[in-house]
Amino acid sequence: MSEPALTVFFATRNRAHAIPRVLEAFTGLRSPEGGWKLVVTDNGSGDDTLAVLQGFAGRLPLTILSCPKPGKNRALNLALPELQGRLAVFTDDDVLPDADWLVRLLAAADEHPEADMFGGTVAPEWPRPKPDWLSEEVVEFSMLYSQQLRPSGPCGFADIFGPNMAIRADLFRAGTRFAEHVGPDGTNPLYAMGSETELLRRLEVxxxxxxxxxSARLRHIIRPEQMEEGWILERAFRYGAGEGRNYVAGSLPKDILRRVVYRIAAQGMRLMPHSPRRLRIRYRDRWLAGAAAGRQAPQQGSAIPR
Known part of the structure; x- marks a missing residue:
């Protein structure tokens, strides 16, 4: 039997209640010429996630792996030896892809041999109408919800988001791996974000x-709690922590006075009603705090072959 044209990867943890909707959408995908393979790593779930995955084994070209130790990047690295085909596609356990998603990604890879990294459209799937204070003019939905809406064309690493990302398989066969010191690991809700970005940035360098x-489109399912201010502020801290840990110090704000000013302003804004101004100030305060924390964290390198 010939090797499939591409392999799709994602890791999941404690998503038994929500992942059936995602896997059902995957059953509607058009197969690219040559076929495809899906590798899902159960990352130490304590619920019925594994049983749910097994229930779809007859409906999808599915390989199920287990990585008991929490860590999304650890789970993806464990899965990479299962890679077959000429393209590795990465996504999340909360997406709804268009039927031609894989066909479009593979066609882009075949039509653009000059590129090794590929991204596609990510549109939020809202659970309810957005409140007036939650606006793209205040915070970037790309950071909050991985929204990416732009035309086709050459792009940099920052234009490719984790829910909709592909990399030529030969790079992984040469030894490329995800850095396991960033991203969610099940131990700290304020973890440093940016695991996919960290990898893509290294590849671009x-x-x-x-x-x-x-044209390679999918929708990113937004949970109700992800539209609440508390979740947004935690996300701001994680985003700042990822920036502080992964990027050179000179690219981040060093002005201690600015941090103090935002801290005072954010404390005052807690007493005010929800508004775009309140969110803007409180978001910036948490981002600055995360960036400072990330810069102080021990640096952990990871050698990635070219």
Missing amino acids: AGHRGWFEA
């Missing part, structure tokens, strides 16, 4: 180029 394919 090594000379690899990107292509964005707008």
Whole structure:
């Protein structure tokens, strides 16, 4: 039997209640020429996630792995030896892809041999109408919800988001791996974000180029609690922590006075009603706090072959 054209990867943890909707959407995917493979790693779930996955084994080209030790990047690295085909596609356990998603990604890879990294459209799937204070003019939905809406064309690492990302398989066969010191690991809700971005940035520095394919579309399911201010502020801290840990110090704000000013302003805003101004100030305060925490964290390198 011939090798499939591509392999799709994602890790999941304690999603038995929600993952059936995602897997059901995957059963509606059009297969690219040559077929495809799906590898899902159960990352130490304590619920019925594994049983749910097994229930779809007859409906999807599915390989199920287990990585008991929490860590999304650890789970993805464990799965990479299962890679077959010429393209590795990465996504999340809360997406609803269009039927031609894989066909479009593979066509983009075949039509653009100059690129090694590929991204596609990510549109939020809202559970309810957005409140007036939650606006893209205040905070970037790309950071909050991985929204990415742009035309097709050459792109940089920052244009490719984790729910809709593909990399040529040969890079992983040469030894490329995700850095396991960033991203969710089940131990700290204020973890440093940016695991996919960290990898893509390293690849770009090594000379690899990107292509964005707008026709490769999926929707990112937004949970109700992700529209609450508390969750948004935690996300701001994690985003700042990822920036502080992964990027050079000179690219981050060093002005201690600015942090103090935002801290005072944010404390005052807690007493005010919800508004775009309140969110803007409190969000910036948490981002600055996360960036400072990330810069103080021990640096953990990971050698990635070119």
